[in-house]
Amino acid sequence: MGGLACALDLAAQGAPVVTLEAAAAPGGKMHETRIGDAAIDSGPTVLTMRWVFDALFADAGATLDAHVRLTPLAILARHAWRAGEQLDLHADVRRSEDAIGAFAGAAAARGFRGFCAEARRVHDVLEGAFLTAPKPNPVTLAGRIGLHRMHDLFAIRPFETLWGALGRHFEDVRLRQLFGRYATYCGASPLQAPATLMLIADVEQRGVWAVDGGMQRLAEAMAARVVALGGDIRCGAEVAEIEIAGGAATAVRLRSGERIAARAVVCNADPNALACGGFGRAASRAIRATPMQARSLSAFTLAMTARRADFPLTRHTVFFSRDYPREFADIAAGRAPSEPTVYVCAQDRGDDAAAPPSERLFFIVNAPPSGDRGALTDAEASECESAIKTKLEACGVHLDWGGAEMRRTTPAMFHRRFAHTGGALYGRAPHGWAGTFLRPGTRTAIANLYLAGGATHPGAGVPMAALSGRLAAAAALRDLASTRRSSAAATPGGMSTRRAMTDASA
Numbered sequence: 001m002g003g004l005a006c007a008l009d010l011a012a013q014g015a016p017v018v019t020l021e022a023a024a025a026p027g028g029k030m031h032e033t034r035i036g037d038a039a040i041d042s043g044p045t046v047l048t049m050r051w052v053f054d055a056l057f058a059d060a061g062a063t064l065d066a067h068v069r070l071t072p073l074a075i076l077a078r079h080a081w082r083a084g085e086q087l088d089l090h091a092d093v094r095r096s097e098d099a100i101g102a103f104a105g106a107a108a109a110r111g112f113r114g115f116c117a118e119a120r121r122v123h124d125v126l127e128g129a130f131l132t133a134p135k136p137n138p139v140t141l142a143g144r145i146g147l148h149r150m151h152d153l154f155a156i157r158p159f160e161t162l163w164g165a166l167g168r169h170f171e172d173v174r175l176r177q178l179f180g181r182y183a184t185y186c187g188a189s190p191l192q193a194p195a196t197l198m199l200i201a202d203v204e205q206r207g208v209w210a211v212d213g214g215m216q217r218l219a220e221a222m223a224a225r226v227v228a229l230g231g232d233i234r235c236g237a238e239v240a241e242i243e244i245a246g247g248a249a250t251a252v253r254l255r256s257g258e259r260i261a262a263r264a265v266v267c268n269a270d271p272n273a274l275a276c277g278g279f280g281r282a283a284s285r286a287i288r289a290t291p292m293q294a295r296s297l298s299a300f301t302l303a304m305t306a307r308r309a310d311f312p313l314t315r316h317t318v319f320f321s322r323d324y325p326r327e328f329a330d331i332a333a334g335r336a337p338s339e340p341t342v343y344v345c346a347q348d349r350g351d352d353a354a355a356p357p358s359e360r361l362f363f364i365v366n367a368p369p370s371g372d373r374g375a376l377t378d379a380e381a382s383e384c385e386s387a388i389k390t391k392l393e394a395c396g397v398h399l400d401w402g403g404a405e406m407r408r409t410t411p412a413m414f415h416r417r418f419a420h421t422g423g424a425l426y427g428r429a430p431h432g433w434a435g436t437f438l439r440p441g442t443r444t445a446i447a448n449l450y451l452a453g454g455a456t457h458p459g460a461g462v463p464m465a466a467l468s469g470r471l472a473a474a475a476a477l478r479d480l481a482s483t484r485r486s487s488a489a490a491t492p493g494g495m496s497t498r499r500a501m502t503d504a505s506a
């Protein structure tokens with residue numbers, strides 16, 4: 001997503017851009033699993049912040065609506081704890097408040113109102129100062145927010161945990177669990193993530209969309225637009241090395257041996273792959289490696305087509321474990337949770353909950369990012385699968401597990417797809433007040449070598465990764481323009497020499 005957004009901006013600015021993708025199709029974590037004729041979204045499924053894509057397409061001379069059909073969801077998600085105990089969050093915040101009141105009482109509804117106001121404020125403070133701006137440090141962030149707005153600076157609550165902050169709003173632990181789950185969208189534990197991440201609740205309230213035909217259509221539409229603007233997208237093209245000369249990135253070399261000269265290189269792989277030598281020793285100096293204990297969450301996923309589900313699944317349904325702290329303690333200890341919280345994406349359903357007799361389902365549970373140390377073994381993956389079934393059965397979801405064809409993805413499989421990550425899906429976990437600032441930014445220690453993607457600033461998630469790509473394109477264009485100016489001055493007739501710029505986003 002970061003690479004595609006970056007390529008789109010560069011192509012829109014007339015830069016000759018080549019996007020090199022190791023996999024057979026663009027999209028990265030935005031991924032589709034085929035079971036028979038069914039194409040099942042088996043990566044991101046919740047699309048928020050559509051304004052990011054509206055702006056991206058508009059700046060590339062197109063409209064998002066002309067390329068992909070998005071349907072806003074009236075039910076953001078359904079949440080269940082056991083049979084008969086369920087709660088919907090709605091796009092209409094008043095309906096959510098009523099639902100919470102009916103579920104947990106008037107005090108909980110009041111708590112929700114206060115929580116929404118706080119989450120909105122955090123989001124408003126950080127949107128321009130953090131999300132769409134280059135990576136700040138604590139001092140520059142304070143400067144952007146404005147020292148005269150110190151109250152806003154403390155309102156983002158970097159020093160409190162999300163779990164703790166939720167305790168101020170909700171006595172009912174189920175509601176803490178529900179809103180604490182937003183931390184996992186960035187691969188963090190709600191018990192360690194800063195309360196700042198409550199802004200994700202506000203992001204969802206501003207809209208969740210379903211992409212017609214699956215999330216990968218969005219990646220395809222972006223790739224098609226890059227090509228329409230004269231860019232090149234090459235799939236099955238694995239970059240083996242980023243060449244460095246004179247302290248700057250000058251070319252990439254593919255596994256096939258092909259060399260592509262470049263005046264700017266944008267790396268969309270997990271930055272840890274760069275730091276650990278996945279693109280050669282010289283390029284590894286670009287950034288520091290992520291310590292193993294700082295890795296974000298991985299996942300255990302199942303994609304399947306299944307019959308019968310007595311529970312009224314909606315597009316996004318979450319079945320919560322009874323003990324959230326224990327679940328994250330299991331993961332921190334390197335184990336799959338014994339009683340997991342299970343997210344289910346029922347991809348044939350919209351708000352009306354109608355589904356065909358055989359429907360496409362995708363399940364996600366959080367898992368430890370130790371895929372490079374063998375997690376999960378086959379036996380553990382089978383245990384995890386049984387735990388998912390037990391949880392769902394307890395909530396009244398009855399599926400023909402025996403007759404269904406299923407595809408698993410374990411942390412080890414994610415690690416193979418995203419090298420040097422251990423299966424961590426979101427880079428460094430944003431734990432503690434400093435976690436967010438430790439994420440790498442766009443620029444690296446090597447000139448002309450930039451980073452984009454969900455493991456870089458401003459953070460994880462499809463729209464955020466796209467924003468990171470836009471920041472990388474802006475930085476590269478700025479640097480190229482300044483080099484061009486200086487080379488024109490230094491080289492007689494310099495600007496008339498053939499422009500040999502290739503921007504590779506690997």
Ligand SMILES: Cc1cc2nc3c(=O)[nH]c(=O)nc-3n(C[C@H](O)[C@H](O)[C@H](O)COP(=O)(O)OP(=O)(O)OC[C@H]3O[C@@H](n4cnc5c(N)ncnc54)[C@H](O)[C@@H]3O)c2cc1C
Nearest residue numbers: 001002022028029043044045046238239269453454461462
């Ligand atoms: C199971 C799952 C569920 C998720 N759910 C959501 C959700 O509901 N909503 C949401 O917003 N986000 C969700 N996310 C997170 C979101 O998908 C990611 O944050 C985002 O897509 C990451 O994009 P990225 O730019 O980091 O690139 P990635 O998706 O990581 O892609 C990087 C690309 O680089 C390629 N690459 C790596 N090395 C090389 C090389 N050497 N040569 C060539 N190519 C290379 C890879 O093949 C890959 O295609 C989910 C993620 C997962 C895995």
